Amino acid sequence: MIPRRRLGYFTEGLTDGLGGAAADVSGNVTLSGIVSYLEQTVPIRVSHDLAQHQKPTYEISGYEANELVLATVSPRVPLNVRDSSGQPVIIDAASASNVSLPSSVDPLNPASLRNATYAFDAMFNNYQRDELALGNLGEDAFLKGNYTWTIKYLEQARAIQSSKVWMDKYPFLAAAYLLGNNDEVRFKETLDEMLNDMSIPNTYLSHPAPIGFVLTKLNTVRRLVPDSDKSVIDELISQIQSLSRSGSAIHGAQVVAVCNFHGEAPHGGQAWLKQESCIIPNIEHLDAGYHQPTFICCGGGATSPTTAANVPAGLELRTSGSVYWSVANPVLDSDKFSLTTYCGPSDAFLEPRGCSVDVVVVAHYRY
Numbered sequence: 001m002i003p004r005r006r007l008g009y010f011t012e013g014l015t016d017g018l019g020g021a022a023a024d025v026s027g028n029v030t031l032s033g034i035v036s037y038l039e040q041t042v043p044i045r046v047s048h049d050l051a052q053h054q055k056p057t058y059e060i061s062g063y064e065a066n067e068l069v070l071a072t073v074s075p076r077v078p079l080n081v082r083d084s085s086g087q088p089v090i091i092d093a094a095s096a097s098n099v100s101l102p103s104s105v106d107p108l109n110p111a112s113l114r115n116a117t118y119a120f121d122a123m124f125n126n127y128q129r130d131e132l133a134l135g136n137l138g139e140d141a142f143l144k145g146n147y148t149w150t151i152k153y154l155e156q157a158r159a160i161q162s163s164k165v166w167m168d169k170y171p172f173l174a175a176a177y178l179l180g181n182n183d184e185v186r187f188k189e190t191l192d193e194m195l196n197d198m199s200i201p202n203t204y205l206s207h208p209a210p211i212g213f214v215l216t217k218l219n220t221v222r223r224l225v226p227d228s229d230k231s232v233i234d235e236l237i238s239q240i241q242s243l244s245r246s247g248s249a250i251h252g253a254q255v256v257a258v259c260n261f262h263g264e265a266p267h268g269g270q271a272w273l274k275q276e277s278c279i280i281p282n283i284e285h286l287d288a289g290y291h292q293p294t295f296i297c298c299g300g301g302a303t304s305p306t307t308a309a310n311v312p313a314g315l316e317l318r319t320s321g322s323v324y325w326s327v328a329n330p331v332l333d334s335d336k337f338s339l340t341t342y343c344g345p346s347d348a349f350l351e352p353r354g355c356s357v358d359v360v361v362v363a364h365y366r367y
Contacts, residue, residue: 013038018071029071107133108279109334113140120149124156131157132279135166142172147180164204165258165281170194171217178225187229191236198243208254212365213282215240254365255316263341264356271344272357275329280363283335286314287366295319298326300355302342306330312337316362323355337361 017034105116107127113136120141127133138153154173157166174190177183194214197205204210215237222233259278265271280286292311296319297304304326311317312332317339319327325343343355 010038010042013042028069031068031070034070107137109336110136110139113137114143120146120152124149124152128156129160131161131163131166132281134160135169138166139169139172142176147176150176151180163259164197167194167197167205168210168213168217168281170197170205171214171221175221175225178229184229188232191232195236195239195243198240207256210256211240211243212254213285256363256365257360258363259337259361261339261341261359261361262356263343264354265343265345266354267345267352269345269354271342272355273340273342275338275340277336277338278361280315280332280335280337280361282365285365287364288313289366290314290316290364292316297328300324302326302344304328314364316364318360318362319358321355321357323353325355325357327357327359 014034017038018029105118105123106112107123107130120137123137124134127137134153134157138150138157141147141149141153150172154166154169154176157169158173161167170190171194174187174194177190178187194205197203198211198214200206205214218233218237218240222230225233258280261276261278263272263274291313292308292315295306295308295311295317297306299321300323302324306328311330315330315332315337317327317330321343323343323346325341328340328342330337330339339359341357341359343357345355346353
């Protein structure tokens with residue numbers, strides 16, 4: 001889906017750059033600084049949104065480009081933040097003091113990040129144990145042209161991974177090593193690591209839909225890397241397509257388990273009752289034409305007002321449980337899915353049994 005825009009990509013970059021995004025440590029936006037910023041950010045944004053190549057061209061004569069100041073903003077100050085190689089990272093002074101996160105910026109909702117201004121370090125400190133949030137923040141940092149924080153977010157996601165939902169961001173991590181650090185060895189090693197993870201059965205990256213998302217990101221990266229490295233991407237795409245049966249697995253409707261809810265209560269204990277939520281990744285590819293035909297709401301005599309008609313389009317709920325259990329109130333708000341799970345243990349005077357309830361949320365994608 002192409003986002004609605006008030007400004008063109010070049011104008012947006014120019015506005016952001018003059019507003020401080022292209023400022024140096026002293027807070028000055030020089031002619032050379034704004035040119036460098038536009039060269040870096042415009043191709044990334046156009047490639048991501050439109051799958052096209054656009055690179056600004058310019059001609060400077062009669063000026064010392066690094067001395068001509070076009071705008072001045074608050075100077076930057078060093079913080080006790082270091083990148084993946086141990087080097088200090090410079091953050092805007094205004095951002096450094098803004099340790100509370102704006103309520104409109106939610107790293108579990110990628111759409112809220114795209115045009116948001118926030119402190120990279122504050123986000124990291126608040127979400128350093130959240131794999132999905134780190135993955136989204138890493139992608140946003142890449143699209144904003146900040147390769148240092150792309151690496152920091154995605155390396156942390158890899159370090160704490162459990163569900164491995166960050167893994168479709170692998171191409172951005174590899175490209176950040178190359179474009180930010182000129183590290184061609186790590187660029188290739190990271191892509192090899194991704195290919196190896198794809199070959200492991202029944203993991204997130206082995207499913208058809210995430211493979212499709214990876215291929216989309218690889219095509220974005222291909223337009224940004226030097227010509228000498230495009231052949232690396234081309235060969236990798238060929239290998240991935242071969243791995244997924246010559247690409248047949250990445251077209252049409254695909255089915256992926258995206259999250260799981262589990263609750264239980266011991267015999268003699270309190271019943272389990274909880275409203276929970278998870279983020280549905282790549283929501284823009286959800287198949288709105290899919291509707292779950294039948295839905296098992298409950299077991300053991302429990303009841304629920306929820307029927308198959310209440311399950312959001314594009315999603316399927318696979319439920320199970322023991323003793324006395326039910327599932328209710330499935331709601332999809334943007335890419336946040338929530339529902340209520342319940343189970344009650346057996347009566348203390350009957351066979352002593354604890355209860356359980358399980359829900360696997362399955363996404364049906366089409367792209």
